[in-house]
Amino acid sequence: MKIKIIKFLKAAIIPIIVAFLFVILTSYFFIYFGKEKFELATTLLELITVRTENKVEELKPILKEKKLINYPTYGSNYATLKISTIDVELPVYFGESYTVLKSGIGHDSSSHFPGEGGSIIYMGHNFKSFLKRLPEAAIEDEIEIDTNYGNFKYKIYDTKIINETQVDLVPIQEEEEILMIYTCYPINNIGHAYQRYVVYAKPVD
Numbered sequence: 001m002k003i004k005i006i007k008f009l010k011a012a013i014i015p016i017i018v019a020f021l022f023v024i025l026t027s028y029f030f031i032y033f034g035k036e037k038f039e040l041a042t043t044l045l046e047l048i049t050v051r052t053e054n055k056v057e058e059l060k061p062i063l064k065e066k067k068l069i070n071y072p073t074y075g076s077n078y079a080t081l082k083i084s085t086i087d088v089e090l091p092v093y094f095g096e097s098y099t100v101l102k103s104g105i106g107h108d109s110s111s112h113f114p115g116e117g118g119s120i121i122y123m124g125h126n127f128k129s130f131l132k133r134l135p136e137a138a139i140e141d142e143i144e145i146d147t148n149y150g151n152f153k154y155k156i157y158d159t160k161i162i163n164e165t166q167v168d169l170v171p172i173q174e175e176e177e178i179l180m181i182y183t184c185y186p187i188n189n190i191g192h193a194y195q196r197y198v199v200y201a202k203p204v205d
Helices: 002-033 035-041 044-053
Strands: 062-064 067-069 077-083 088-094 105-107 119-123 142-147 150-163 178-185 195-203
Antiparallel strands (some): 178 195
16 A cells, blocks of 8 residues: 555656746746747747638728728738837737737727727737837827728827726727727736726827
């Protein structure tokens, strides 16, 4: 009986040691290389999913009387976001899933599309290659959204730091077209961020 118990303990200890070493190495990697590289490295497989979905042939969206015909499918890349003053040029995907946000800018699926006359809500990570410089964008800076059904320009008129629970400050409405882009704040925060930095912009006439 003792021999069996000893064998069982030996067999159980090895996986525990391996798991412990993995946690230590992962923590070291995270601290040494930083949040951005760590999170991007751990989601490479998820990126493949989005890129595979984007190969599916879609009908081209058409804007008619402020309504799209043939909306983009969830997870597909339908536009490019450009903010030249802070060197941002990123793909925009319809949806807000974890996988989408690892590929570029996410479009809140409950909000409107450019040209439809309502709230357009975009979001992105505060990584160096994403929206890390969003707080540097100034009032009157222009934002371009080049979609596969037309090009749209907006001008920043306001910025805010809000709590993640203040959804009333990123409202979905149909009265006027407002582009809202947000990222986690503070920018250099590690771990869960409870605030958001939001940029508000209106169409350029």
